[in-house]
Amino acid sequence: MTKVAIIRCEKNEERCPLTGCINCLMAGKEGFAEYQDAVPAGVFTCRCPGDNVANLAKILKSKGAEAIHFCTCTFAAKTENGWKMENGGFCDHVDALMEQVHEATGLPCVKGSAHLPEGYVPEKL
Ligand code: SF4
Numbered sequence: 001m002t003k004v005a006i007i008r009c010e011k012n013e014e015r016c017p018l019t020g021c022i023n024c025l026m027a028g029k030e031g032f033a034e035y036q037d038a039v040p041a042g043v044f045t046c047r048c049p050g051d052n053v054a055n056l057a058k059i060l061k062s063k064g065a066e067a068i069h070f071c072t073c074t075f076a077a078k079t080e081n082g083w084k085m086e087n088g089g090f091c092d093h094v095d096a097l098m099e100q101v102h103e104a105t106g107l108p109c110v111k112g113s114a115h116l117p118e119g120y121v122p123e124k125l
């Protein structure tokens with residue numbers, strides 16, 4: 001069993017209740033495919049400009065998280081042809097946030113959750 005936490009973006013918090021993220025986590029699919037049986041460790045919402053993300057990550061670790069994922073919508077956007085990375089997602093500095101999370105916790109930090117863009121392999125720190 002792997003306890004997996006998610007950090008989502010405030011820009012999407014009133015439009016998506018993480019349905020796809022949670023379903024994929026529980027099913028071990030998409031961004032969570034590397035886990036045999038993942039269970040949710042918790043969810044936090046990042047707020048611009050993300051100054052508090054390291055503290056959020058430390059709390060997630062204290063609650064038992066063994067890995068922390070950033071939502072796919074932070075770096076990809078939905079188009080009529082599916083989710084694409086070309087124009088980015090909600091966050092233009094999610095890579096820097098991932099580094100902060102990884103440095104603050106020592107935990108694997110993974111870029112991706114649900115509906116991965118075609119051909120994209122989740123980046124991991
Ligand atoms: S990745 Fe998809 S399911 Fe997860 S919060 Fe973003 S839009 Fe919602």
Ligand code: SF4
Pocket residue numbers: 008009010011046047048049050074090091092093094
């Ligand atoms: S810093 Fe990035 S991930 Fe965090 S709320 Fe702002 S846009 Fe979203």
